[in-house]
Amino acid sequence: MAPHTPQRSERPGEAEALLDAADLIALEGVGKRYRTASGDVDAVRDVSLRVAEGEFCTIIGPSGCGKSTLLGMLGGLVAPDTGQVLIAGRPVAGPDPRRAATVFQDPGLFPWRSALENIAFGLEIQGVAAARRRAAAHELLGPLGLRAFADKYPRELSGGMRQRVAIGRALAIDAPIILMDEPFGALDEQTRTLMGEWLLDIWRRTGRTVIFVTHSLHEALALSTRVVVMTARPGRIKSVVELPMPYPRAMESPELVTLRAKLWSEIRDESLRAMQP
Amino acid sequence: MSVALVRLGLLAALLAAWEIAARAGNPALYVPPSAALPALGALLALRSYPTLPAHFLLTLREVVAAYALAVAAGLAVGFGLGLNRTLGRAYGPILAALYAVPAVVWYPSLMLFFGLDAASKIAFGFLLGFFPITLAVLAGMRQVSAHLVTVARAFGAGPVTVFVKVMLPGMLFTLVGGLRTGLALSVIGVIVGEILGSKAGMGSLITHAYGLLRTADYVALVVVTLALIVGCDGAASLLERRAARWTA
Numbered sequence: 001m002a003p004h005t006p007q008r009s010e011r012p013g014e015a016e017a018l019l020d021a022a023d024l025i026a027l028e029g030v031g032k033r034y035r036t037a038s039g040d041v042d043a044v045r046d047v048s049l050r051v052a053e054g055e056f057c058t059i060i061g062p063s064g065c066g067k068s069t070l071l072g073m074l075g076g077l078v079a080p081d082t083g084q085v086l087i088a089g090r091p092v093a094g095p096d097p098r099r100a101a102t103v104f105q106d107p108g109l110f111p112w113r114s115a116l117e118n119i120a121f122g123l124e125i126q127g128v129a130a131a132r133r134r135a136a137a138h139e140l141l142g143p144l145g146l147r148a149f150a151d152k153y154p155r156e157l158s159g160g161m162r163q164r165v166a167i168g169r170a171l172a173i174d175a176p177i178i179l180m181d182e183p184f185g186a187l188d189e190q191t192r193t194l195m196g197e198w199l200l201d202i203w204r205r206t207g208r209t210v211i212f213v214t215h216s217l218h219e220a221l222a223l224s225t226r227v228v229v230m231t232a233r234p235g236r237i238k239s240v241v242e243l244p245m246p247y248p249r250a251m252e253s254p255e256l257v258t259l260r261a262k263l264w265s266e267i268r269d270e271s272l273r274a275m276q277p
Numbered sequence: 278m279s280v281a282l283v284r285l286g287l288l289a290a291l292l293a294a295w296e297i298a299a300r301a302g303n304p305a306l307y308v309p310p311s312a313a314l315p316a317l318g319a320l321l322a323l324r325s326y327p328t329l330p331a332h333f334l335l336t337l338r339e340v341v342a343a344y345a346l347a348v349a350a351g352l353a354v355g356f357g358l359g360l361n362r363t364l365g366r367a368y369g370p371i372l373a374a375l376y377a378v379p380a381v382v383w384y385p386s387l388m389l390f391f392g393l394d395a396a397s398k399i400a401f402g403f404l405l406g407f408f409p410i411t412l413a414v415l416a417g418m419r420q421v422s423a424h425l426v427t428v429a430r431a432f433g434a435g436p437v438t439v440f441v442k443v444m445l446p447g448m449l450f451t452l453v454g455g456l457r458t459g460l461a462l463s464v465i466g467v468i469v470g471e472i473l474g475s476k477a478g479m480g481s482l483i484t485h486a487y488g489l490l491r492t493a494d495y496v497a498l499v500v501v502t503l504a505l506i507v508g509c510d511g512a513a514s515l516l517e518r519r520a521a522r523w524t525a
Contacts, residue, residue: 075431076431077431104424104427104428106424108422108424108425108428110425110443110446112449121442125429125433125438
């Protein structure tokens, strides 16, 4: 368990059942190979990782190291060729919004739905009555900073707002795990930093377990309780770094500066390897 | 407002040009508006063709039947080919090639199959309306973002939910455009069918007036037929605008 204890939202029953499990997420020797026209590609090979409830676990590594594949496996969108993926002790057989919600790099908002209707999408799929899902989505608008934008359509929103809607859509279904695949990758630097601070606040208030894929060392160091560095393809775990420092973090503290240098040298090595033919 | 004014001006200019051109030529052949308007009045007062309402209704019924068949078959074939990859690859290109054939070449055989009555007109209207609807369904389905489908699946949507909540709204604009084109072509098919050979319907009246060189009556009949076509298209465009507001 991570050294800090974020507040958990009130979700009796399911939450308690999950707390009993030692690790909420367990990847056990998972591997994935894709068939392409120019031969098979090992995207991920023999990855084992355990994540406790309430963690903010960041996966970082060079392009094409299988980070997204790992996230896809956790979300049930990608079936591993070897090994197994367990959430709360049960194998993942397909997308299951009661266990994990995904935020993609491309927000993937439905252009014909307003911000509010997009946030309520997952609840709609689950058959929640219209009045209840509207109320639930409405409640999220405040924390999302979208109170004045409930009835706007995605084309009327900025990039950061769109991604907040996508995050709201993931939060709305109350899944204990949020999977985030480079959610701020398409945003400019300033928006990105602010969105990171905002996400940190949301995470600490809701106590969800977050698996976060990023290219940004800054994001990894500012947000995570743990950073997992992946190797170049085939993606394996190179190292795991615990970050017990309290939030908000002083990025210039000697501790973080040293960690940053260490992480960078590891990622640099792998990125160089990834660039080799 | 200004658009309406421009349209009105264009209409007036066209009518004026028509009047001048017709008077300069042979007014019996080039009916000027000053002769066509009284003929239209006589037609609408049921003096020149007392059976006009029956013919008009028959044409309308043929259009409705042809279009209903075209929509049903177009949607069924389009979605069938779109949802089944193998079928789509096998038959999609053939459909597109058939669409390029001038459909009127099929009409003689339709008359042989279905006779001179309404059935052959319905068949021809169906044939013309079917292709744009089918092809719009196919194009629309290709247009739906694969990413949005993935997102819906990640939130637990099954195939039916993905179809209803992602595919249909995602392709709606293209689909409605195809439905509108299909309607216009179904109307054209029915009327062309009637003109080429029939005993009743607006097309048959047009042929009759034209054959007897009753050119002013002929122009009046064309105007009434145009009103039918424009009415159909107007209804379709209302639908299209609603869809556009919803999806764009």
